[in-house]
Amino acid sequence: MFGNENILIAEIDVKADRITVYDDYLGRFRDRLKLNNQTGSLTITNIRPEHAGHYKIKTIRGHYSFSLNAFRVSVYARLPVPVLSRDCSSSSSSCSLVCSAVNVGHVTLSWYKGTSLLSSISVSDLNMSLSLPLDVEYQDKNTYICVLNNPISNQTQHLNISQLCHTCSDSVHWCGPTEAVIRLVLSALVGVATVIVLVYEIRSRRAERDQAHIHTSET
Template sequence: MFQIFVFCCLCCCRLVGVFGDELKSVSVMEGESVTLQSGVTEIQPDDEIMWRFGTNGPLIAKTNGVTNMFPDNLDERFRDRLKLDKKTGSLTITNTRAEHSGVYEVEISTSRSETKHRFTVTVTAHLTTPDISSSPRAPPPSSSSSPSSTPPSSSSPSSSSEVHAHSCDSAEAVLRLVVTALMGVAAAAAAVLLINDIRATRAKTEKAEQMS
């Protein structure tokens, strides 16, 4: 009886050594990054940290503190999304999606012990809010109304005023363009006359100097 009790105690101690912590829950919004802490302060020589997706699932990342390794047959959902900290062995999943939800397991192997931690990751999608700013559509006219009951359409004074104002604005814009063009032509002509006058004055001065 005593031997059975000792055996059960040893089994419990072994389980505690393997799963050092209880299952940790981590939540993240879709599109953001999440980091799963290994619990290691600094990886020592001969240490090895392995990450798996699912309990005893396929290997997705491994590091010994010097080299980070990702399997060639890595699941496409993790392709170019995993990062390993070479100092602590913590795993970061970038640009998370709903397909990244699940259980992650880290196995820490040292020269003295072997420990496992598990995490359950939940990726929550962003909620879309309905657009309430758009006004509701007007209901279609009733088919029961007869054509004779429809009053004849006539242009309202406000519509005429708007058309007249628009015409005035257009005319004013055209007038401004014409005035601007004329001012530009006048400025160019004045510049040409000024240059010609300067040239003529310079020529007279040079001729006078030559004669003297």
């Protein structure tokens, strides 16, 4: 039986030498159940997270004697490798990073500095997206690891600060507020200087043409 409702999914009648599989319950077990009439073992092929839950085995001997065994089955999907990215929208003077994983369930996402846990976030639902931020200094030489794990497996991603902290397309995100202001001021000064040079060049050429015209007239 499956679930809190005790839905009957398989049955063996020893006296009648009959095996019955009820695999059409909401389509969840369709073409997935196999029952061994010798051992009573039930096999769920191509098992998926929706097959997790409570199962019960009821054995009846005679008219009044029976036994009941209950247990819970947990099914975990294969974990993806977490993805590291630079948070270019952050205004922090340090390097802002994000570790993320999509379409996961019953997992924990964590940042480690060496072997020390820095932060973590967990989700118990299926098909969720997780992200966990981290700020590091540009010259930081420590080892940082992002870990995605469930009770039976884990996936890790090592942080390469020198590589990931220089991937933003906008160079303003690479510097702090003070340096950004200085760059903007310098850019403005260069623009003003360019305009002044152009105006001076235009006036100089116009003055040369006027002098040449006067000289021609006198001649």
